[in-house]
Amino acid sequence: MTRRTVRIAMNGVTGRMGYRQHLVRSILALREQGGLALGDGTVLWPEPVLVGRREHALREIADRHGLTEWSTDLDAVLADDTVDVYFDAQITSARVDAVRRAVAAGKHLYVEKPTATSLDGALELARLARDAGIKHGVVQDKIFLPGLLKLKRLVDGGFFGEILSVRGEFGYWVFEGDWQQAQRPSWNYRAEDGGGIVSDMFPHWEYVLHELFGRVTSVQALATTHLPRRWDEGGKPYPATADDAAYGVFQLEGGAVAQINSSWAVRVHRDELVEFQVDGTHGSAVAGLRGCRVQHRSATPKPVWNPDLPVTESFRDQWQEVPDNLPPGGGFENGFKAQWELFLRHVVLDEPYTWDLLAGARGVQLAELGLRSSAEGRRLDVPELTL
Structure with missing residues (x-):
């Protein structure tokens, strides 16, 4: 059995949805089950890097779950070549700027909805991701x-x-x-x-x-x-x-x-x-x-x-x-975890995935x-x- 690590910058995990559904019930749940089996003898191991503005909240969450990596410096995390995916569950008004920076850093994207506060902003993110040739998905739980x-x-x-x-x-x-x-x-x-x-x-x-x-x-x-x-x-x-x-x-x-x-x-x-x-x-x-x-x-x-x-x-x-x-x-699994698994398989195995930033723009x-x-x-x- 081969383990393949995917490092995920998770921005917004101090919020209710980002913490409960995405960190605890999705990424940590995947780790508790031993990772995501890809069917070829490889197990995908998600490694979260917690990102946010409140240092004390990040430290408390990391300590609670035995995690070691967290940061209040988003740019530094995005500059880390070992980080594969950027996930965003921030307040909507902060999302577009952060996702732009993640695209510029070449990270694959998985974001909560709405993807932007305006249709123009949502379409801009979809075009940026397409032109950068990165994988991108939107939560549609x-x-x-x-x-x-x-x-x-x-x-x-x-x-x-x-x-x-x-x-x-x-x-x-x-x-x-x-x-x-x-x-x-x-x-x-x-x-x-x-x-x-x-x-x-x-x-x-x-x-x-x-x-x-x-x-x-x-x-x-x-x-x-x-x-x-x-x-x-x-x-x-x-x-x-x-x-x-x-x-x-x-x-x-x-x-x-x-x-x-x-x-x-x-x-x-x-x-x-x-x-x-x-x-x-x-x-x-x-x-x-x-x-x-x-x-x-x-x-x-x-x-x-x-x-x-x-x-x-x-x-x-x-x-x-x-x-x-x-x-x-x-x-039947937790809906958030089920979609995380599909997105991670899309990133690693290039399996088909339709719930992308253009689909997110339709919601906006x-x-x-x-x-x-x-x-x-x-x-x-x-x-x-x-x-």
């Missing part, structure tokens, strides 16, 4: 979730017949920060810092819709700020200048319509924090993060509207759970058009992007 993998299996198997519509509900109550601490960082609610639920979630909806049902061809959205005052990590009140809820309608290539509500000001009355209902001529499905339920047309009940009598049937009991059949090659484009649609009060076409 939700399509690797068990519930959506089951949903894709249904789509690919023709279960739905003609798909008519997709309805999505995402969100939960994010506490204002005064009497209970907020679950999300305060910058998420400041537009000047790149916050807002449209810029955060529309990139997700773009790749989910694109991968499962077809390209988004138009968008009509209403973005709003339901809670205009919040409290930051220090307990100080601040004006929430970014949108905390968005209601979007998306026309899809092929004619299906998707409607997705996104909100950080909603209390959950559903089985999971995000759910998608897909209705087709032959059947319907409801998928969440892990579960997926179906109702085929042959087993569809025939309800009758009668407001004068109480409902006696349990509509939820009329659906069938999709089993946890294992996909080829193994079981949809968010930008969604905000413009809301501001102008009209539906906007979504042009197909090319470099």
Whole structure:
């Protein structure tokens, strides 16, 4: 067995997502399983180099996990020829500059979304990476979730017949920060810092819709700020200048319509924090993060509207759970880790990989058009992007 080390500069691991999902549940999880077997007797061993602005936080994380390499000097890390990959999970407004520097240093790129605060910036990064001839990928974790993998299996198997519509509900109550601490960082609610639920979630909806049902061809959205005052990590009140809820309608290539509500000001009355209902001529499905339920047309009940009598049937009991059949090659894994494995194989073995910076730019484009649609009060076409 041969071990091949890939050194990864990980910028932004002091943040919630960068630490929990990318460092702990992806890179360190790969190390705990003994590395990533490539199938030819070689094991890929990821070696993280932690990067950030807060020295004490980096040192604490490194000590906690027995890591030895960390730095607050990004340029010095990028100048290290032994570093192969640059990963970025910083605040969005800091991403473009850092990724530019990583491209100039010749590093392969793996970045969180949104890849930039504007479509121009996102396309610039995609062009720079293409022209530099480096490998590049964007995190699109939700399509690797068990519930959506089951949903894709249904789509690919023709279960739905003609798909008519997709309805999505995402969100939960994010506490204002005064009497209970907020679950999300305060910058998420400041537009000047790149916050807002449209810029955060529309990139997700773009790749989910694109991968499962077809390209988004138009968008009509209403973005709003339901809670205009919040409290930051220090307990100080601040004006929430970014949108905390968005209601979007998306026309899809092929004619299906998707409607997705996104909100950080909603209390959950559903089985999971995000759910998608897909209705087709032959059947319907409801998928969440892990579960997926179906109702085929042959087993569809025939309800009758009668407001004068109480409902006696349990509509939820009329659906069938999709089993946890294992996909080829193994079981359902953490979605972030699954995509990290594919990207690392792409870097080392040059295996095909479609979730690149151009795909990331499509998400930024949809968010930008969604905000413009809301501001102008009209539906906007979504042009197909090319470099």
